Amino acid sequence: MGKTLAEKIFDSHIADKPFEGTYVLKLDAxxxxxxxxxxxxxDLVSRGMDRVFDPxxxxxxxDHVTPAKDSKTAEQGKIMREWARRHNIKDFFDVGKxxxxxxxxxxxxxxxxxxxxxMGDSHTCTHGAFGAFAAxxxxxxxxxxxxxxxxxxxYPSTIKFVLKGKLQKGVYAKDAILYVISQIGVNGATxxxxxxxxxxxxxxxxxxxxxxxxxxxxxxxxxxxCYPDMKTVEYLxxxxxxxxxxxxxxxAEYSKWKSDSDAKFEKVIEYDLSKLEPMATFGNKPDQVKxxxxxxxxxxxxxxxxxxxxxxxxxxxxxxxxxxxNTISPNVRGIVSPATPKIFKQAMDEGILSVFHDAGFVVTxxxxxxxxxxxxxxxxxxxxxxxxxxxxxYGRMGKGGTVHLMSPASAAATAIAGYITNSKLFAGK
Amino acid sequence: MKNFKGKVLFLNRSDINTxxxxxxxxxxxxxxxxxxxxxxxxxxxDTFNPKTDLSGKAAxxxxxxxxxxxxxxxxPWALEVNGxxxxxxxxxxxxxxQNMYNCGMLAIELPKxxxxxxFGKYSGKETEIDIDVNSGSFIITSGGASxxxxxxxxxxxKALVEAEGWVGYADKKY
Ligand code: SF4
Numbered sequence: 001m002g003k004t005l006a007e008k009i010f011d012s013h014i015a016d017k018p019f020e021g022t023y024v025l026k027l028d029a030x031x032x033x034x035x036x037x038x039x040x041x042x043d044l045v046s047r048g049m050d051r052v053f054d055p056x057x058x059x060x061x062x063d064h065v066t067p068a069k070d071s072k073t074a075e076q077g078k079i080m081r082e083w084a085r086r087h088n089i090k091d092f093f094d095v096g097k098x099x100x101x102x103x104x105x106x107x108x109x110x111x112x113x114x115x116x117x118x119m120g121d122s123h124t125c126t127h128g129a130f131g132a133f134a135a136x137x138x139x140x141x142x143x144x145x146x147x148x149x150x151x152x153x154x155y156p157s158t159i160k161f162v163l164k165g166k167l168q169k170g171v172y173a174k175d176a177i178l179y180v181i182s183q184i185g186v187n188g189a190t191x192x193x194x195x196x197x198x199x200x201x202x203x204x205x206x207x208x209x210x211x212x213x214x215x216x217x218x219x220x221x222x223x224x225x226c227y228p229d230m231k232t233v234e235y236l237x238x239x240x241x242x243x244x245x246x247x248x249x250x251x252a253e254y255s256k257w258k259s260d261s262d263a264k265f266e267k268v269i270e271y272d273l274s275k276l277e278p279m280a281t282f283g284n285k286p287d288q289v290k291x292x293x294x295x296x297x298x299x300x301x302x303x304x305x306x307x308x309x310x311x312x313x314x315x316x317x318x319x320x321x322x323x324x325x326n327t328i329s330p331n332v333r334g335i336v337s338p339a340t341p342k343i344f345k346q347a348m349d350e351g352i353l354s355v356f357h358d359a360g361f362v363v364t365x366x367x368x369x370x371x372x373x374x375x376x377x378x379x380x381x382x383x384x385x386x387x388x389x390x391x392x393x394y395g396r397m398g399k400g401g402t403v404h405l406m407s408p409a410s411a412a413a414t415a416i417a418g419y420i421t422n423s424k425l426f427a428g429k
Numbered sequence: 430m431k432n433f434k435g436k437v438l439f440l441n442r443s444d445i446n447t448x449x450x451x452x453x454x455x456x457x458x459x460x461x462x463x464x465x466x467x468x469x470x471x472x473x474x475d476t477f478n479p480k481t482d483l484s485g486k487a488a489x490x491x492x493x494x495x496x497x498x499x500x501x502x503x504x505p506w507a508l509e510v511n512g513x514x515x516x517x518x519x520x521x522x523x524x525x526x527q528n529m530y531n532c533g534m535l536a537i538e539l540p541k542x543x544x545x546x547x548f549g550k551y552s553g554k555e556t557e558i559d560i561d562v563n564s565g566s567f568i569i570t571s572g573g574a575s576x577x578x579x580x581x582x583x584x585x586x587k588a589l590v591e592a593e594g595w596v597g598y599a600d601k602k603y
Contacts, residue, residue: 019584022584035501036500039459072458075459121500122499137527138505138524138525140502140594144599147600148600148603152595187493190520190523285444373453374453393498394449395449396448399452399454
């Protein structure tokens, strides 16, 4: 019988099978950031085990709060910095070079089809967009990953999603994934791999696929995955050209990382998204989703465009297209955080940052910041934010604040109007 | 092994996420103990007040998908420093469940009807629990009456509880 993509990756990375159904996998990469890693480092030090399994496979960044906002965050950064130096971790990204982990690491070419990747961050599922098995883990798993290069998982079953049709103009990957989550619920894919296939996914850029896979965890998914194709090869080409004679060769090699036609899935779910409209969340769970039309008129105080979900160049271009020649409502404040320095530079060179600036947005350095309510745009009690991030949990962006998740296009339109509204209003003006 | 015996806290809601268990703004703390006063601070639940209802508890019984959201191991740690080493639920978010076992704590999954039964019979009453990992069962007691309920635990999870966590286990083996 055939295998799913995730099963193929598992079967090719076995370090141990200590118990029936439990797989200890060899890791191709361990990603680290300054919120969950310092405690792992401190624990290793206190156990007298301050070692790393392979410094070239460890990638580290300070991204959640950067530059440091207070003594405690400064200390977290310091622990990371000194650890990276001590262990000769070359791929360490500090102020000036740092950005949101799940945008930065793919951009640096650290993700490949067929890889196993862990990080002490739930949105690690993002990297499945390249046909990798990438999963968020806690600090203890991270610690063992750093020390031994292994991590335990249950053998995964996969839900295959077939996204059919063609997205309408003004409808994006974010709308598609919000719709999927609304259909299966926040517990709908718990312990499962979510495989995204179909014409809509084939059409998507790597950036859009990352947006899709990024939110797999919001349905409980262990990882989101897409099959590698020519777009994957094109994206990775600068990093892999020395390994392959041609792009076709690379594609032939990477094409093995897809599910067999006779693979056994937990479920296969098909959605025709041709008529899908822009979506937004209400309430405090990412499966509480309505159309933007239904949410029309909901007043907001802040607009946030950024994060590992929608802070990439494609997202900024889409938002800037709508903002161009407009100014944001005097009743709102707008914040845009390009996700990485490269994206920041691109946006600067393309005049996108000027568009944001002229519309009345503040442009911040690349960081997670407001997304998790730690810095750069924390909400006050009772305030409402239209946000391109991935979580609308109660208090997520600040105690007592409310978050409505949506696409960059809808967020930009909402910024101009001052209340939730459809981007069609402003597109092309 | 950790202590799995004591008073039960009932949290009657599904999808309690790790931001509710411990908000992100406390993730700059680098000791577990510092999380103690903020545990479940952002949990919106009519019948629950973190200031008074957490103290003296050893286990939580709740509904489905407990621990969803962020990967922060601060969530189990926050429970641990409050003396809570076991959570019983219909199911858990994968990362949270693994984090619990990685710390030598228990995340026990019971079928929906059993959870329903436990809520119906015990929530709102002084209830005590005594969990025996070896036999895969617990004794639940309230108002002088008690009963035994069994649960399933896989070999790996059990080994982690016995080793008091994954670091010790992995260091010996890999
Ligand atoms: S941008 Fe938000 S969701 Fe993404 S890694 Fe940062 S804090 Fe987490």
